[in-house]
Amino acid sequence: MAKTRAKTKAKPKAKIVPLNIHGGKLPPAPYSCEVQRSKRKTLALYIKPGKVIVKVPYQASRAEVEEFVQSNEDWIHNRLHEESQRQQEMLRIENGSKIFYRARELTIVFKEGRKRRILVNGDQFIIQGHKLTPAKAQEQVEDFLIDKASQYILPRARGLAHHLGVEHKITEIKLRKTKSKWGHCTSAGVLQYNWLIMLAPYSIIDYMITHEVCHLIHMDHSKRFWQLVDSICPQSEQYIDWLKEHEHRFWF
Numbered sequence: 001m002a003k004t005r006a007k008t009k010a011k012p013k014a015k016i017v018p019l020n021i022h023g024g025k026l027p028p029a030p031y032s033c034e035v036q037r038s039k040r041k042t043l044a045l046y047i048k049p050g051k052v053i054v055k056v057p058y059q060a061s062r063a064e065v066e067e068f069v070q071s072n073e074d075w076i077h078n079r080l081h082e083e084s085q086r087q088q089e090m091l092r093i094e095n096g097s098k099i100f101y102r103a104r105e106l107t108i109v110f111k112e113g114r115k116r117r118i119l120v121n122g123d124q125f126i127i128q129g130h131k132l133t134p135a136k137a138q139e140q141v142e143d144f145l146i147d148k149a150s151q152y153i154l155p156r157a158r159g160l161a162h163h164l165g166v167e168h169k170i171t172e173i174k175l176r177k178t179k180s181k182w183g184h185c186t187s188a189g190v191l192q193y194n195w196l197i198m199l200a201p202y203s204i205i206d207y208m209i210t211h212e213v214c215h216l217i218h219m220d221h222s223k224r225f226w227q228l229v230d231s232i233c234p235q236s237e238q239y240i241d242w243l244k245e246h247e248h249r250f251w252f
């Protein structure tokens with residue numbers, strides 16, 4: 001399984017108690033803060049756009065929670081800032097907006113034309129169609145990426161599996177847009193790739209292909225697994241970092 005986004009734990013069934021930070025020792029803050037109590041043993045902070053979630057044990061006192069939040073104030077502000085920047089950079093398929101395509105920032109241009117097609121010309125990402133609306137254009141970009149993914153990912157995943165002598169283990173290769181994962185491999189031999197990866201440079205796509213195919217041999221993230229990945233894709237660490245930094249720009 002390849003997951004490079006921040007880990008989101010399964011939501012505990014916790015009582016949600018809003019923390020009234022204005023009433024406590026803390027100065028007013030420009031974000032909402034929510035306290036979730038559960039069976040956990042430690043206190044932890046989670047950042048959502050414009051919102052801070054504090055997960056605390058049932059027995060934690062209000063003062064303890066407030067002190068915890070206060071002592072992490074700088075970290076909270078930095079993370080909120082980062083989150084809002086990420087939010088602004090999210091991909092919107094609209095005429096004139098920016099798209100981060102193959103590591104280059106291009107401008108989306110809607111072009112009137114009977115023929116549906118997508119062209120990259122200089123720094124323009126041209127979406128051509130009849131009476132385009134953002135919804136229609138989005139559908140076109142989806143078809144474009146799915147098409148690219150089936151042309152590129154499917155033969156390369158099979159080719160690599162063949163090279164490693166495990167092609168027979170593949171039962172199916174699925175292309176899906178998932179919420180946060182780039183790829184997935186099941187013990188039944190189903191490989192799954194998120195076709196949004198086609199917005200990334202080929203080196204990144206190849207790393208993703210490699211990662212899931214290597215799971216056909218090692219179903220974990222053990223040392224042996226990473227050794228195998230690195231024997232095929234030596235710069236995997238660099239690609240993982242690149243994805244962590246930029247992946248939020250691919251989801252639409």
Ligand SMILES: [Zn+2]
Pocket residue numbers: 001002003211215220221
């Ligand atoms: Zn994995």
